[in-house]
Amino acid sequence: MSQGACLEILRPFQVTCGGRRVAISTGAQRLLAFVALHREGAHRRLTAEQLWPDCTSCRAAANLRSALCQGRKIGSAPAIDSADRNLSLAPSVSVDFHGAWDGACRLVSGDGAGPDGDRLAADLSQTLLPGWDDEWLLLERERWDQLRLYALEALAQRFQSEGRHLSALQTSLAAISIDPFRETPHRIAVEVHLAEGNVACAVKRYKDYRRLLQMELKVAPSPRLTRLVRDLTRT
Known part of the structure; x- marks a missing residue:
């Protein structure tokens, strides 16, 4: 694959080479995505077993x-390096997921999101390989969802501290869409509404969340969240 090649897996799968979209087979798509998600490399046999679990080992x-052959036809250089029966993505290939993952890790660790928090928030709001139902992807998607959930919460709190209420609210809602039962993003949303003076919105968010917990889990919000609206409503 030539210099400047880009692999997108946070949105519908796409490969661009020299700024132009490249059409590749389904097998090559799965292989590129699998190897991109195993940045440390993946053994050939394990890769084959994971991508084609219903086939015999020979098949x-x-x-x-x-798939390797088709992947090598994308550009002037192979997209995948193969050494000692280990497969890894060629250094010339950039992956949107890698930048989002690294940014999320820095944010969660407290190193900050960098100068472009809005771009990171947009990436964190994306599902990994939407529309794919491959079994091997389930764990990778869960890992991504857990990381981006924590990162979205941290980013929402950062936006809130900067007085960027709309960005904070949108980011907390993105976190809620990943796990509607998790209290932290609901609490952030309530705090944002209160900071803006939107008392009714804060109360509604709290009551909607309380109703969800009661209906689905038969539990109540934490005292910390309840205290935020205790003087505004009768619980």
Whole structure:
């Protein structure tokens, strides 16, 4: 693959080379995505077994060879490096997911989101490989969801401290869409509404969350969240 190639897996799968979209087979798409999610590299046999679990080992290995061949036809250089039966993405290939993952890790660790918090928030709001139902992707998607959930919460709190109420609210809602039962983003949303003086919105957010917990889990919001609206409503 030539210099400047880009692999997108946070949105509908896409490969661009020299600024132009490249059409590749389904097998090659799965292979590129799988290897991109295993930045430390993946053994050829494990890769074949994961991507073609319903095939015999011989058939899976043949499918892998075919996908590798098709992947090498994307540009002037291979998209995947193969050494000692280990597969890894070529250094010339950039992946949107890698930047989002690294930014989320820095944010969660307290190093900050960098100068472009809005771009990171947009990336964190994206599902990994939407529309794909591959079994091997389930764990990778769960790992991403957990990381981006924590990162979205941290980013929402940062926006709130900066007085960027709309960005804070939108980011907390993005976190809620990942896990509607998790209290932290609901609390941030309530705090944002209160900071803006939107008491009714804060109370509604609290009551909607309380109703969800009661209906689905038969539990109540934490005292910390309840205290935020205790003087505004009768619980």
